[in-house]
Amino acid sequence: MxxxxxxxxxxxxxxxxxxxxxxxxxxxxxxxxxxxxxxxxxxxxxxxxxxxxxxxxxxxxxxxxxxxxxxxxxxxxxxxLGYVPQEANVFRNLSVLDNLKLGHEFIASGGAKALRQRLDAVLALFPEIVPKLNVAAGLLSGGQRQMVAMGAALMPSPxxxxxxxxxxxxxxxxxxxxxxxxxxxxxxxxxxxxxxxxxxxxxxxxxxxxxxxxxxxxxxxxxxxxxxxxxxxxxxxxxx
Ligand SMILES: Nc1ncnc2c1ncn2[C@@H]1O[C@H](COP(=O)(O)OP(=O)(O)OP(=O)(O)O)[C@@H](O)[C@H]1O
The missing domain is CATH 3.40.50.300 (P-loop containing nucleotide triphosphate hydrolases)
Structure with a gap:
């Protein structure tokens, strides 16, 4: 290939x-x-x-x-080509959910339905962060923050x-x-x-x-x- x-x-x-x-x-x-x-x-x-x-x-x-x-x-x-930088890879003052939404809106097109579908797919990959959706990303542990950063980068389906x-x-x-x-x-x-x-x-x-x-x-x-x-x-x- x-x-x-x-x-x-x-x-x-x-x-x-x-x-x-x-x-x-x-x-x-x-x-x-x-x-x-x-x-x-x-x-x-x-x-x-x-x-x-x-x-x-x-x-x-x-x-x-x-x-x-x-x-x-x-x-x-x-x-x-999605990218997860090492540092400053989430918006710390925004909730986990808003970080994921922004990851989508920066790049992907499509309406609310497309966003919902991507959210479901990404959250299925990272069940650990589902209980934290409304928590500010800056308050998560380092590992959980990495998952949010990866999730946000995956939202536009790179x-x-x-x-x-x-x-x-x-x-x-x-x-x-x-x-x-x-x-x-x-x-x-x-x-x-x-x-x-x-x-x-x-x-x-x-x-x-x-x-x-x-x-x-x-x-x-x-x-x-x-x-x-x-x-x-x-x-x-x-x-x-
Ligand atoms: N922004 C920069 N401006 C100038 N030189 C830089 C810059 N970033 C890295 N370098 C130099 O480039 C060389 C390689 O650095 P690089 O950070 O790519 O290596 P690395 O393998 O990622 O190292 P580490 O594992 O320590 O992060 C080093 O000599 C470093 O000083």
């Missing part, structure tokens, strides 16, 4: 400085890819290239074979969801619970592209893994293979 998302020889960074030195990858429709690697290896920079927050110095971003390198972040969202360090700031227990939720999302058929600091949890939740070191792809394989590769773990991925 053709790739939903493809990065072709991306060189990117800040000012004249390159942080990514020729990164290529692809994510097949309905599959999940997690990018892991040491601090400073360029994971966040790669996420910014995928979501359109920075323009690469060279290389191409392809979406369904179409060159979207020059399309900005809002334009990519309209094409079906084809791909990009998750920026979903376990950031969560306790180990809450992080593993959150990755169970991520797998639930993956089972709906949405394509997932994630970056993650917690190597083991991230790899365990995705089909494919990519190890990024100093802005270059060191390995790309089924996640289970990477998890079983002790040498890779000890050389590049630390104790996580």
């Amino acid at each position: 053709s790739a939903e998302l493809r990065l072709d020889n991306i060189v990117a960074g800040y000012g004249a400085r390159a942080v990514l030195h020729g990164v290529s990858l692809d994510v097949a429709p309905g599959s999940s890819l997690v990018v892991v690697g040491p601090n400073g290896s360029g994971k966040s920079t790669l996420m910014r290239v995928v979501t359109g927050l920075i323009r690469p110095q060279s290389g191409r971003v392809l979406w369904d074979g179409r060159d979207i390198t020059a399309i900005d972040a809002p334009g990519r969202a309209r094409l079906g 084809r791909l969801l990009a998750l920026d360090e979903p376990s950031a700031g969560l306790s180990p227990l809450n992080a593993s619970r959150l990755f169970e939720v991520v797998q639930r999302v993956a089972q709906t058929g949405v394509t997932l592209f994630m970056i993650e600091q917690n190597t083991r949890l991230g790899l365990a939740a995705a089909d494919q893994g990519l190890v990024l070191v100093a802005g270059q792809v060191k390995a790309r394989a089924p996640s289970q293979e990477l998890l079983a590769n002790g040498q890779l773990q000890s050389l590049y991925l630390g104790a996580h």
Whole structure:
């Protein structure tokens, strides 16, 4: 099957400085890819290239074979590329319900019926937040807030969801619970592209893994293979 998302020889960074030195990858429709690697290896920079927050110095971003390198972040969202940033990913003063509605209204069209249908679908995925619908999102736990952020991003039915360090700031227990939720999302058929600091949890939740070191792809394989590769773990991925 053709790739939903493809990065072709991306060189990117800040000012004249390159942080990514020729990164290529692809994510097949309905599959999940997690990018892991040491601090400073360029994971966040790669996420910014995928979501359109920075323009690469060279290389191409392809979406369904179409060159979207020059399309900005809002334009990519309209094409079906959903994004959950690591921070400030909910409106803390708004209720959970209003966060979900806004997620829909930013991008999707259709009337009240379409909104209701999406709400039902999203809430079925995140039953944990149903009792909290009228609570301000800022009052939820970190894990629950991540679910609201994912739910809002899923409201317009994106084809791909990009998750920026979903376990950031969560306790180990809450992080593993959150990755169970991520797998639930993956089972709906949405394509997932994630970056993650917690190597083991991230790899365990995705089909494919990519190890990024100093802005270059060191390995790309089924996640289970990477998890079983002790040498890779000890050389590049630390104790996580
Ligand atoms: N906005 C920025 N402006 C300038 N340099 C930046 C910026 N963001 C990141 N960098 C630099 O780019 C390099 C890669 O950083 P990046 O955040 O992409 O790595 P990372 O793998 O996500 O790291 P971490 O796991 O610590 O979040 C680092 O040297 C960092 O200092």
